[in-house]
Amino acid sequence: MEKRHLALFISSLNKGGSERVLVNLAEYFFAQGYRITIVTQYRSESEYTVSEGIERVLSDITENEKKKSRVVNFYRRFMKLRDIWKKEKPDLILSFIGKNNIMAIASSRFLRIPVVVSVRGEPELEYYSRGLRFAARTMFCLADGVVLQTSRCLDFFPLPVRRKAIILKNSLHPAFIRESYEGEREKRIVAVGRVDANKNHEMIIRAFAQIAPEYPEYTLTIYGEGDLRPKLLKLVEEMGVSERVALPGAVMNVADSIYKASVFVLSSFSEGMPNTLLEAMALGLPVISTDCPPGGPGELIDHGKNGLLIQPGDTEGLAENLQKILNNSSYMEEMGKNASKVKEDFNPETINGTWQNYLEKIIKEKSQDFKFTGGYGR
Template identity: 60%
Template sequence: MRFMMEKQIHIAMLIGALTKGGAERVLVNLADYFAEKGYRVTMVTQYQKENEYLLNEKVKRVISDISQEETTGNRLVNFKRRFRKLRNIWKAERPDVILSFIGKNNMMAILTSRFLRIPVAVSVRAEPKEEYYHTWMRFMARCLFAWADGVILQTRRCFDFFPEKVRRKAIILQNPVSAVFFRERYEGVREKTIVAVGRVDENKNHEMIIRAFAEIAQEFSDYKLIIYGDGECRKKLMELVEEKKLSEQVLLPGSIDNVADAIYKAHIFVLSSNSEGVPNTLIEAMVMGLAVISTDCPCGGPADLIENGKNGILTPVGDIASMREHLRSLLADTQMADKLGIAAAGMAKTYRPEHVYGGWEKFLLSLLKNR
């Protein structure tokens, strides 16, 4: 450990882009934590896109994609050039450890850093079978992860995807939650709102919430459903809202920056995903003390967080009727909703930033020590 005390540790992080999503938010939060603690941090992304999370000004940003001039009509040539460029970034930056997030990035991190004597930790952020959706990708992940120095998984169920040689170097680390969500639980009269937060895509299945709410909207005409987030399904959902004649009760305002303030006084938080790792938005809603309803989706993240009927409610994936009845139950029984919210707020102790960030820091430093 003497090496660590005498030298500023350099952590490189790899992800596709910093567009607003759960995994991207976790990595940006980690980058901010390490930068503020005095570590040197380099964020490597393949792309730079619109609607990205803001990076701490102390974090260096490097783009790894090849330029338009370097791009050819041959996919193999393009891959070789991207591979070479990323490997050259590692050679130039010389990080002490690489932390990679999501899918192909994990494979590229392992392959491009081979024989450079840089420890690599790869993180699977969702159900492995979903994140590695082709047969060849699943085969490669199971093989290549054996070369990684550390593997970060979301739930115990994720371990079943990998062979024993990968499981031996795998660990579950909790998602860091922004400090803005840690506040006294709101004890006043709650707003008559049902809220959902997340990327508006097929997997998040916000259509399920809209259809469930549509069946009880007249019964609870003073309530609104608000879905915060943007994505390819937003237009389709807005058309569904018009079709159901619910434009006064169902709102899709798009992405916002002040999520904590927006949901703080809400009556119910809903997560309707078909699959998830451990959903950041669900953790955030629970630590703030909201009553939550979530699909019991693979790879088991919501089930790890929710003790059904005690600190939240689990409902089957895609089951609109079940979602409708759970919504009706909590809207009709505000005392039950309040009881669930109070119990959910107890999670705040587990997800305190100093506890969670410390776990990530300890793990990454252990990889340096092992090397």
């Protein structure tokens, strides 16, 4: 029997949360005996690696193919992507994020290839303009499946899309499935994520600077790369905490880097189901997170029991909650112990199996549709 072939489509494999979920899924399906093709528009400088045997195809046009006309360049990108689907003939296309989802649906029309699109964050932000929102709400009606991160995301879409939508969780990376650290925790506050405006690491720095005099042994480390890193380094200097705040950039082994820390902070304005928060909780870290749309942190955290929630942008609230944890070691320990229970709900075997069952269901349903209706012409 020929291997089932899945094509996974995303802009790049640049180190970010959505990209990591896609790579995790690619590795899982590859280990299950599937043929996997990852289609990206381009390669970035810092990317997740994939196993040898997983194919990689680039869909963007080359410099030689580009013209001065944006319309012509769009048409060429569209046709190149369509030609990839024609050549690869996958049993299913799984697309991630924003415009990619719209392109995946449009470029594969009438090719008899089922398409599942996945919205990874707040739909209002992922489809940020009036034109993109109209396109998403209409084009998603033509998708064979729609994967969302939280139930609140459903409100963005019309009824025909909501009827075919499903909420699928992100699986934990195996590196984060380990026993919680039992020794005395390092006096470090940590954060992990792309250093951009949405992550709002500035709030963590300002909150830490407020409480720093009271906790002279504690430091703050923010792991991640991004355009705002120089600005944050300047802010650290201005706040007078240069000796106690580090922004080392991206690290290869996040789990080991944060494993023994005292507190993990997520300060985003918007998150779907944030991998970094989930992973920190799985390691048994006490966590503080913004209760941001579309509601991922709020679904993970039972406030006061396995973590603490604050409003986005609430620097004072973050400072107060940091003090609440740092002042009470038994509370810190209990919260971390409760947080680690997310391993039960997000273990890779269960979650990846759910994705597999869903995608297989879509493939089989479309196969039956094509068999009884004649399908679309190639």
